[in-house]
Amino acid sequence: MFRTTVIPRFGDFDGLKHANNISIAIWFEQARTPIFRIFTPDLDLSYENWKLIMARTEYEYVGEMFLGPDVEIITYISRIGNSSFVVTQEAWQDDRKGAIGRSTIVHYDFINKTSVPLPDEIRKELEKHFKEEEQNK
Incomplete structure (x- = not known):
C-alpha cells in the first residue's frame, strides 16, 4: 500500500467550495506513480x-472535500x-x-499492440501491495 499527501490548490475547488471531480482524478493519477515505477523505474x-x-477508470464520490486540509x-x-x-x-x-x-491497467506491448502476461517478478511486487477492497455500506 502506498500513501501520498496532496496539498490541494485553490483551483482544485469549484464555486461551491468542493473538490472538483477532475482534480480528484488528477490526485489519483499522481498517487499511481509508485505503481508505474514497479514497471518502469525511471518513468521513461x-x-x-x-x-x-x-x-x-471509475470514480465514486462518497463525501465532501474542501479547500484547506x-x-x-x-x-x-x-x-x-x-x-x-x-489499482484502488x-x-x-x-x-x-x-x-x-x-483503475484497470494492462501490461501492454505498444510495438505489437497486444497485452502481455505479467512477469513473475512484477506479480510478486504487486502482491506486496495487495489489499481486498472494503465494500461500502
Missing part, C-alpha cells in the same frame, strides 16, 4: 519502454489478473473518505 515514457495502458491518497492493488490489475485508491481528508477510484 518512450514508446519502446512504457509497459502499461489504462483500460478503465491536506488530502491523503491511499493506493493499493485490489485485483491481479493474467495481464491486468486493478481512496482520498481521505480530516479522517473522512471523500472519494474512491479504481
Whole structure:
C-alpha cells in the first residue's frame, strides 16, 4: 500500500467550495506513480519502454472535500489478473473518505499492440501491495 499527501490548490475547488471531480482524478493519477515505477523505474515514457495502458477508470464520490486540509491518497492493488490489475485508491481528508477510484491497467506491448502476461517478478511486487477492497455500506 502506498500513501501520498496532496496539498490541494485553490483551483482544485469549484464555486461551491468542493473538490472538483477532475482534480480528484488528477490526485489519483499522481498517487499511481509508485505503481508505474514497479514497471518502469525511471518513468521513461518512450514508446519502446512504457509497459502499461489504462483500460478503465471509475470514480465514486462518497463525501465532501474542501479547500484547506491536506488530502491523503491511499493506493493499493485490489485485483491481479493474467495481464491486468486493478489499482484502488481512496482520498481521505480530516479522517473522512471523500472519494474512491479504481483503475484497470494492462501490461501492454505498444510495438505489437497486444497485452502481455505479467512477469513473475512484477506479480510478486504487486502482491506486496495487495489489499481486498472494503465494500461500502
